[in-house]
Amino acid sequence: MRRGSNKGRRARRMLDRRGMGGIVRSAFAAALAEREASPGYYLVLGRQAMACQFQIFLRPRDGSFVPAVHEALNEIDRLERQMTVYRDDSEICLLNRTAFACPVPVEERLYGLLRRAHEIGRQTQGAFDITAGPLIRCWGFLERKGRIPGEEELDSARAVTGWDKVLFDDGNHSVRFLRSGVELNLGSIGKGYALDRAAELLRSAGLNDFMIHAGHSSIYASGNSNLGPGWEVSIRAPHAPGASLGTIRLVDEGMSTSGTGQQYFVVDGRKFGHLLDPRTGWPSRHNSLCSVTAPGAAQAEALSTAFFVMTPEAVRAYCDSHPEVGSILVAAHENAAVLVWGLSLKTGSDPEN
Template structure:
């Protein structure tokens, strides 16, 4: 979008013209990705106001209840926060703080801005708690598979091993007193792709909270969400869950309130080579795509935690996911392994209350 177009869009939002155009039925506006009001026995959504922008290679949207003119400016300001965070965290921008860290940390300790340092430490903790199912150093493996996909082939075992030689948090040294990061091996890098969108939602949503906006749904790329308050007297915000075998269909609805949500799946992003299907979610411990799971949806106190855990649970599987949810307050998950027979899915609910999860037989054809 050009600067002129962006400025015009902002003026429209702040003067109310865009608000008038944005109010419409959720079923017409965002049903495909966020809210599906047609589910039998599921909560039904009503009118909303939506503000959005593109960042981090996806769409970010703030969804509000109508009749809140005082919420428009804070929502617009919250979206602006995403740009600042992308400029700090993106490994695809040479000038970003994280890119500079990756270039220098093998040669010397690098001091890191306080909040980014805290996020890196949080990522390290989640990696340890999930036994490496989530790993912020997995960039070399991701890059290898991206290059091979573009070339129309799968990587060789030797190529995977070369990438794995520089993957692992054992090569990252944190100094909390000096707030520095140092790599003990050249080629190691930190990448926040599997937690960054959720973190951006958490930080951007602080603007809404600080300005007294109590009811909203915020999403990044439709797979990372954060909700506060309620919509239409429902006690939360209805969010659709995709069927991993038929991504254009929904499997059910979650009533999301005061927590983060993230979904990871292999139903949309994959490629085929010599008759074999390769999903895009990689096990950072083996370097190969995960084949034992179709999709994972996680609810957690923050969007960042939900983001990281949806990837980690996809990798570590049912038993480890259940163990984590049992030990951590406020974390629940819906895991869907491949069907044993036919197309009938058997979702495994780990801790989601029945009053927020709506799955019906009609959503899951045999």
């Protein structure tokens, strides 16, 4: 993410850990006492959650909002406890264990997220599907130990994947599974949802200019940066480490990038990435990177996951029918064209505005 030119720019990172709130606030007060901050100077608080680093960028003049940032980070912690599949006491794990036996009431906001996930799954004709938990498990990606499942194991996982196995009760905000073995996994929308909730809390506290990201792959940008309207974000080049496809400017919107550059395993020279096509049960091999912009980070994350396993024609059709959504798609082969729909990608060859 761009923070201005490299010369004469300082970025001060202050990591918020439990028990260090007073230290961080004092450090922010000292930073604000400086007479003038350069355009690339931001105040940054972060926290480890959901297997990545969340960071919130503030303009120096907004240091008084540090307590609100702490509350936003605390909310991210709460959401991780609610949605993770790695804690037996999480609400999602409780749902996965008991929803076949009887309907399970779900917290109102989480229920709304499940409904949104269902709708995006319908819009993408099954390319996005949070019921793919059994597929993720049988490929070994849940334990981050990738393996090729046997045909019988894969067939069994496919048999309990799909929204037709889930029954919603909007009146009671409850969920019931119609097959034993159904398993929800929110890993393809949860980080974006946490960003949206954090942004909601920051805005309710009166903060309008900020950028927040989850491991750099999911972002929500609000208001203005030090450099002007919006926040300029670089899109990495999938086939050239350290290189960039260009930059886009985010204004009151979310962005998510999906790719298999870090999570994959290799068998007999063949690469198997962690992004599975829930319609086939196999890792997608068509694309190497997909970035999506949307009004919210949860929507962007879900769609970048779906678009990654979709054809370029299907992605273009979706963006054409949803003008609030933009996408960048790069195919898996090294000389693939960069396909762009619904957004402005500024490359190094573009003239300065």
